Amino acid sequence: MSGLWLAVIGSSLICFILKVLGYSLPESFLNNPRLQRINLLIPVVLLSALVASQTFTKDSAVVIDHRVAGVLVAALALKFRAPFPIMMLLAALGSALVYRAI
Numbered sequence: 001m002s003g004l005w006l007a008v009i010g011s012s013l014i015c016f017i018l019k020v021l022g023y024s025l026p027e028s029f030l031n032n033p034r035l036q037r038i039n040l041l042i043p044v045v046l047l048s049a050l051v052a053s054q055t056f057t058k059d060s061a062v063v064i065d066h067r068v069a070g071v072l073v074a075a076l077a078l079k080f081r082a083p084f085p086i087m088m089l090l091a092a093l094g095s096a097l098v099y100r101a102i
Contacts, residue, residue, distance in 0.1 A: 066102065070095030 029035070055067045073094030077087040 066095045066099035069098040 051071065055071050056062055056064070058065075070091040074087050074091035077090045082090065
């Protein structure tokens with residue numbers, strides 16, 4: 001068995017144990033308003049980190065290229081409350097135009 005499989009099995013086991021421990025927490029701990037606010041923000045932070053890492057990195061190096069233009073166009077479209085499909089098309093178009101100009 002390779003080291004990769006040991007890492008996959010080990011991390012799966014750790015995730016399972018954490019899930020079981022989560023079910024055994026008392027309800028008073030889970031109803032804590034501070035914990036609920038933190039849980040609401042975790043998906044936003046993770047998605048923001050994913051977008052930033054996919055936009056500004058390539059092969060473990062920081063890069064400023066056409067993807068930044070696409071994200072900026074998407075942010076601008078969302079500021080003006082464009083529907084999601086329109087925002088995606090505008091972001092792709094903006095990114096493609098900058099890519100073509102470079």
